[in-house]
Amino acid sequence: MPELPEVEITKKTLQKHVVDQTIQDLQIKNRNLRYKIDNEFKNKIVKKKIVNISRRSKYLVFLLSDGNYFIIHLGMSGRLLIANKKQKKFLDTSFYASHPAIKKHNHVYFLFKKKILIYNDTRRFGFIKYYNSKEFLNCQHLINLGVEPLSSECNFAQLSQKIKKYNKSIKNVLMDQTCIAGLGNIYVNEALFLSKIHPERNSLRVDAPELKKLLQAIKDILKKSIRLGGSTIKDFHNSEGKIGSFQNYFKVYGRENEKCTRSRCGGMIKKITIGGRASFFCNICQQ
Ligand SMILES: [Zn+2]
Numbered sequence: 001m002p003e004l005p006e007v008e009i010t011k012k013t014l015q016k017h018v019v020d021q022t023i024q025d026l027q028i029k030n031r032n033l034r035y036k037i038d039n040e041f042k043n044k045i046v047k048k049k050i051v052n053i054s055r056r057s058k059y060l061v062f063l064l065s066d067g068n069y070f071i072i073h074l075g076m077s078g079r080l081l082i083a084n085k086k087q088k089k090f091l092d093t094s095f096y097a098s099h100p101a102i103k104k105h106n107h108v109y110f111l112f113k114k115k116i117l118i119y120n121d122t123r124r125f126g127f128i129k130y131y132n133s134k135e136f137l138n139c140q141h142l143i144n145l146g147v148e149p150l151s152s153e154c155n156f157a158q159l160s161q162k163i164k165k166y167n168k169s170i171k172n173v174l175m176d177q178t179c180i181a182g183l184g185n186i187y188v189n190e191a192l193f194l195s196k197i198h199p200e201r202n203s204l205r206v207d208a209p210e211l212k213k214l215l216q217a218i219k220d221i222l223k224k225s226i227r228l229g230g231s232t233i234k235d236f237h238n239s240e241g242k243i244g245s246f247q248n249y250f251k252v253y254g255r256e257n258e259k260c261t262r263s264r265c266g267g268m269i270k271k272i273t274i275g276g277r278a279s280f281f282c283n284i285c286q287q
Pocket of ligand 1: 260261262265266267268282283284285286
């Protein structure tokens with residue numbers, strides 16, 4: 001599942017390749033994503049220039065030259081590919097994907113003068129939605145989001161106040177998008193390991209030094225992932241995609257029954273389900 005670092009890398013890659021480019025044409029092979037792509041979408045965006053691409057949580061926000069917007073969410077398995085029209089080379093902006101993109105899951109093609117932006121999605125839980133400038137202000141996907149984890153607003157003072165409003169496990173608080181926006185399951189698991197907090201602990205019982213540590217862990221791991229991810233997708237490839245090896249960097253996520261990597265801990269990584277999502281933690285050092 002694409003998480004915040006991957007969406008951030010995707011944003012940066014798209015900024016390099018399609019910002020200031022005019023959408024010459026749009027080809028839709030399959031409109032039936034999580035939400036059906038509006039029939040008028042093509043008419044609304046063709047001949048418009050993309051003037052900016054930003055990220056809010058895991059949403060990519062495209063600003064068009066007429067002041068209107070469309071957003072892309074990658075859902076569970078969405079990814080964006082950039083193709084060079086002439087050389088038939090592809091750049092896959094996904095770095096978690098364990099298998100190359102398959103052509104039959106290419107659902108939408110945005111055609112530019114020299115490049116093509118392809119929306120590929122095996123499970124079709126992602127979506128593309130258009131908003132005029134007025135509608136955008138009330139966009140239901142963006143309006144209730146919490147703070148961006150890498151922003152300066154995501155700090156100890158704010159978070160310690162905010163966390164008091166929730167009376168549930170720290171794992172569920174961190175997964176709640178109204179608290180911190182865009183933190184996904186992988187990073188929550190990893191950050192709780194780094195700060196030695198058991199995922200089921202009630203958020204009200206996380207003390208100030210622990211919360212400081214947790215906050216730092218969240219920021220550090222997101223930054224590290226963005227750095228590593230960026231270095232894995234720098235180049236265009238000769239095929240549609242490549243094999244990712246990013247999961248090797250995780251310390252608990254997906255490591256059930258392995259030994260804890262913390263020296264002298266001697267614990268074992270356990271897997272439980274919290275809020276319907278897999279949670280991985282060390283049974284000794286996370287309390
Ligand atoms: Zn341990």
